[in-house]
Amino acid sequence: MIPKKMHAFLQGHLPTKTLLSRLIREDGFAFIEFGPLDVERLAALGIQVDNLGPTLVVCAWDETSDLEIGGYLVVDNMAMGRPSMGGIRMLPDVSPGTIHNLARGMTLKNAAAVLPYGGGKAGIVAERDLSPEDHTRVMRGFARLIYRYRDIYLPGPDVGTDDADMRTIAIENGLDNALSKPIEMGGNRIDQLGAAAGGTVIALEALIEHMLRLRSLPQFSRREATTPKDITLLIQGFGAVGAHAAKIACERIPGIRVIGISDEQGYLFDQKGLPVDELFEMWQSQRLVTLSLFEQLLGGRRDKLPSLKYSSQPNDLLRESAFCFLPAAPIANYLGLEGDLEASMTVEQMGQWDVIVEGANTYSPAPARKQARARLERAVYRERGVLIATDYLVNSGGVIFAAQEHLIKTPEELRIPQGSLGDPQAVERWLAEHASGLEALAERRRIAAIAYRDEVIRRNMRELVDLLLSDADMLPCEAAERISIRRIASSERDRTVSEIMEPIPTARVDDTIQQAAALLVEAGSPIVAVLNAEGALAGVVTEWDITQATATAAGSDSRLAGIMSPHVISSAPEETILEVVRKLEYHEISAMPVVERGCVMGMVCSDLLARRSLLRLLQSPGE
Secondary structure, three states, rough: OOHHHHHHHHHHHHHHHHHHHHEEEEEEEEEEEOOOOOHHHHHOOOOOOOOOOOEEEEEEEOOOOOOOOOOEEEEEEEEOOOOOEEEEEEEEOOOOOHHHHHHHHHHHHHHHOOOOOEEEEEEEOOOOOOOOOHEEEEHHHHHHHHHOOOOEEEEEEOOOOOOOHHHHHHHHHHHHHHHOOOEEEEOOOHHHHHHHHHHHHHHHHHHHHHHHHHHOOOOOOOOOOHHHHOOEEEEEEEHHHHHHHHHHHHOOOOOOEEEEEEOOOOOEEOOOOOOOHHHHHHHHHHHHHHHHHHHHHHHHHHHHHHEEEEOOOOHHHOOOOEEEEEOOOOOOOOOOOOOOOOOOOOHHHOOOEEEEEEEOOOOOOHHHHHHHHHHHHHHHOOEEEEEEEEHHHHOOOHHHHHHHHOOOOHHHHHOOOOOOOHHHHHHHHHHHHOHHHOOOOOOOHHHHHHHHHHHHHHHHHHHHHHHHOOOOOOOHHHHHHOOOHHHHHHHHHEEEHHHOOOOEEEEEEOOOOOOOHHHHHHHHHHHEEEEEEOOOEEEEEEEHHHHHHHOOOOOOOOOOHHHOOOOOOOOOOOEEEHHHHHHHHHHHOEEEEEEEEEEEEEEEEEHHHHOOOOOOHHOOOOO
């Protein structure tokens, strides 16, 4: 059955007729799909189509289960490569718009990390208080739903899911169809190793090295060299990213002091430094730590940390000052201008920081959100002189680790037999028999991930500072986006028509003008491919052809053979997008069929290219 909240959302945003016309049923599963040409329908779902994507939006649910199992999948952009890669979020209030925002962040993050994967994301509509048994059942059911899209989407963990859930998906769909698996599956266990957190610490290390270069900008003109005693850190959200970031920072950066942390129960602050090792162990066993540590101190240990401060208001952490602030809570707006009720803290009340390293997902492609972000950065970066390292440039450690599980392929002899998939007991036996081989594979992937993460994130920080120095008016969010877009555009030059073409409506040469007109309207297509008796392409009919035929008094029952264009300009599937752009411009046409050996494969048109490729960047080699 469809989750109630999901059903209410879809019914409230799209006409029932639209939902029923798009409904696909397979083996008890239901799917509704939307592509980049569904501009109005996607807008109704809170998604704005632009020249990056989305490529595909799916609403899916299990109609046979007594549990509510369903959610959304968004494949945003695959210019960097196929499949797309991104985590599964599991919350009761996820929506297509939220998942698209996260998928776009993955597009930019994977591009910033120079990974050959597109950006995707999935969201399961489920309550937080599911029993462990029901949680596993929901994950198994959702794994079966996304199996249909395994060629274009690779899942990993996100808010509400973890490495154990990826293990569940791998049992259902195979080892190569889930990322961040545990070590016994050859996985790189992102959460366990603190992969994303490690990336934020590497970013901080690199920025410390580059900070003095910024003195040529007015807002940084008084900056002085940073010494070890100056490196203090505030962490908003002592969870999977925040806890590991604290531990890894203390291991990698000599002299650093973690002086403030927050979680759902409150925040702790001590200018002399918090006991990070003790807090990390507490987090591993009980997750929430701020109130627990404070209560322990009240119970007899107050003399050991006499300067410790505790508040039951987590957001008040942002009033404190430190060298670096690291937001790692699932909050997009950790800072806002006066009147922003969604922000954790306003700029007017924030502490004094030198740098913000974003460990949380903060990016949104929505124009209003992007404009709000630009206003925020003018106040924080330009006026206060706080350098901001955008989320997808610095917290890509997780996707880098995850990617190794796909880049370093699972050898055939270590893959779960097809007949055992979906049978947990059979999979457990098979894993036990191949434990040593899978552990060795996991170690290879871990070593490769560590080296690649360090290289990529350090390069991102160098490029960020270079761009900011090249243009004093540029904001960090603009520089970060340019870094990712340049890499996507570079990949886009080699992208082929087969990767972006859309279905084309077809008719027979003896069909009528009225039938062709109906096809154009129904499909929202600019052209109809006309086929001969053998099914080969005989010509095309455009909107203009039908308009002209009507204007010259041709009857609606006239045959297409009399009005079609028999000399067709077409594209081959292997042609690059840039070649197709030039062909459309040279012949002054807006659309053409994609043909291989006389067989019509699909179509490409200027409208489609405008939405699914970066034409401006493709035609501007300097960008």
